[in-house]
Amino acid sequence: MPRPISRQTALLATLTTAVAVLAVAGVRLGLSTWLEAASVVTGAVCVWLTVRESVWNFPISLANVSLFCVLFFQSRLFADAGLQAVYFVLSLIGWRLWLHGGERGTALRISRIRPRHAGVMVACGIVLTLVLWMTLRYAGGSASFFDALTTSLSLCAQWMLNRKHVESWYAWIAADLVYVPLYAYKELYLTAGLYAVFLVMAAMGLMQWRATWRAQDGGTAHPAPGPVGAAA
Structure with missing residues (x-):
């Protein structure tokens, strides 16, 4: 018999589906573009797969960051546009x-x-934020400090995510808390809504990864899945 779907898996699937429905609705109502909608949907799928430790999050991520790079450049969020290339x-x-x-x-x-390593990460994040802030102010970027802050937080989060550190989710949560009002201010309402969903999914990711780490520490967890694997 197939294993029953867990409550967390069902919630993640529901959130991802809701994002897709809202993205299409936003385009139909004239509140967003197809470019933003495609960025939003691929972003939601990517986070869903990351929470579930599926390595398939990476090819989806490549498509997602390519779309967001164009979107953010058009909105003059230059640091976020450059961040997508990184x-x-x-x-x-x-x-x-x-x-x-x-x-x-x-x-x-x-x-x-x-x-x-955490201390070095914090120090690098502070320095990077200050450097980016001054650079973006000179370049005439919009909301330069918060653009720089979220860029630094996201880079630190991605570095830790690449190494499967639990702490990556703390950095994603901090970034999402700033991203939501920032994108609303830039009138990217669909993207702001997406990052609100990301905030919930990041909290779920933190709980899931902490539980897996504790199980591994007790010798009961399995290694991360391969290219076609996903967490149960």
């Missing part, structure tokens, strides 16, 4: 790490970041 490269790196970054080239397992 994401493209990081996604390729993360794809390889998830498949072969574990012991002896095996699939990577969920882990916690070391305190020393």
Whole structure:
């Protein structure tokens, strides 16, 4: 008999489906473009797969960041547009790490970041935020400080995600808390709604990955799935 669908899996599927429906509705009502809708839907699918530890999140991510790069450039969110290009490269790196970054080239397992590395990450995030803020102010970018802050948080989150660190979800949550009002301010309402959903999914990802890490620590968890795997 097939295994019953867990409550979390059902909620993730529901949220992703709701995002797709709202994206199409937004276009039909003239509240957004097809470009924004496609960016939103691929983004929701990508986060869903990431929460479930499916390595398929990376090819979806490559499509997603390409779409968002164009969208953000059109909205003069230059740091976010540039961030998507960096994401493209990081996604390729993360794809390889998830498949072969574990012991002896095996699939990577969920882990916690070391305190020393966490301190370096915070310091790098602060410096990057300040540098980007000054650069964006000079370039005439919109909402330059918050654009720089979310860019720094997202880069730190992606670096940790590539290594399957639980703490990546804390960084994503912090970024989403800023992204929602930022995109609403830029009148990207559909994208703002998407990031509100991302916030919920990131909280679910944090709980799921923490539970998996605890199970691994007790010797009961399995390694991260391969290219066609997904968490149950």
